[in-house]
Amino acid sequence: MNDRALLRYSRQIMLEAIDIEGQERLLAGHALVVGAGGLGSPVALYLAAAGVGRLTLADADAVELSNLQRQIAHGEADLGRNKAASARESALGLNPECRIEAVETHLAGEALAAAVAAADVVLDCTDRFSSRYAINAACRAAGVPLVSGAAIRFSGQLAVFDPRDPEGPCYACLYPPDDSGDEALSCAESGVVAPLVGLVGSFQALEAIKLLSGAGTPHRGLSTFDGLTGQWRHFRVPRDPACPVCGG
Numbered sequence: 001m002n003d004r005a006l007l008r009y010s011r012q013i014m015l016e017a018i019d020i021e022g023q024e025r026l027l028a029g030h031a032l033v034v035g036a037g038g039l040g041s042p043v044a045l046y047l048a049a050a051g052v053g054r055l056t057l058a059d060a061d062a063v064e065l066s067n068l069q070r071q072i073a074h075g076e077a078d079l080g081r082n083k084a085a086s087a088r089e090s091a092l093g094l095n096p097e098c099r100i101e102a103v104e105t106h107l108a109g110e111a112l113a114a115a116v117a118a119a120d121v122v123l124d125c126t127d128r129f130s131s132r133y134a135i136n137a138a139c140r141a142a143g144v145p146l147v148s149g150a151a152i153r154f155s156g157q158l159a160v161f162d163p164r165d166p167e168g169p170c171y172a173c174l175y176p177p178d179d180s181g182d183e184a185l186s187c188a189e190s191g192v193v194a195p196l197v198g199l200v201g202s203f204q205a206l207e208a209i210k211l212l213s214g215a216g217t218p219h220r221g222l223s224t225f226d227g228l229t230g231q232w233r234h235f236r237v238p239r240d241p242a243c244p245v246c247g248g
């Protein structure tokens with residue numbers, strides 16, 4: 001690290017749990033952020049600002065006016081632009097030292113598997129169950145930790161699934177796949193209060209920074225937040241021996 005980097009990251013380096021070594025690990029780290037919307041915005045901005053060396057931002061959608069209420073990586077001038085490209089530009093504005101690749105397509109199949117395998121941590125910032133299951137399966141197959149966040153109406157949740165932990169569950173242990181479809185997760189249909197995505201996305205970024213730098217211990221179980229009462233709850237999530245993704 002040069003003097004400028006030492007100054008830029010000084011408030012993290014002075015933390016005992018991170019220190020120079022942890023900051024060096026962040027700078028050498030590569031995070032894949034799937035979804036550059038409400039959750040992906042704070043995730044991309046905080047990871048870039050904090051000095052994660054390499055980010056891959058994936059989103060196939062274009063910025064719409066109804067996104068601007070909460071998707072803070074995008075502005076009025078980005079309407080109609082691809083979200084991954086727009087978020088890349090915002091994150092580079094905070095930290096031009098960060099290497100950022102925008103994937104402007106829906107990551108699926110082999111492309112998803114390759115992107116996950118190339119990353120040190122994956123952040124699921126999508127709002128579709130089908131994407132969530134695909135990302136979970138790819139993380140499990142590649143042995144890459146997954147930081148999962150969700151926010152809808154006034155409710156948020158976070159969980160970290162680390163395939164390197166032999167006792168650890170996966171997303172499909174928590175939510176066994178069925179045919180309920182994608183409807184339940186969509187902010188377009190259910191609405192969402194603006195700062196909730198900031199809260200959950202910031203929590204995801206924090207967990208990714210811990211995983212990459214080695215600070216603290218990764219979050220375990222499921223944390224849920226009810227914005228209407230301001231209450232957090234925490235649940236244990238056991239591994240399901242019959243899980244179709246990680247069981248057997």
Ligand SMILES: [Zn+2]
Nearest residue numbers: 170173243246
């Ligand atoms: Zn599982």
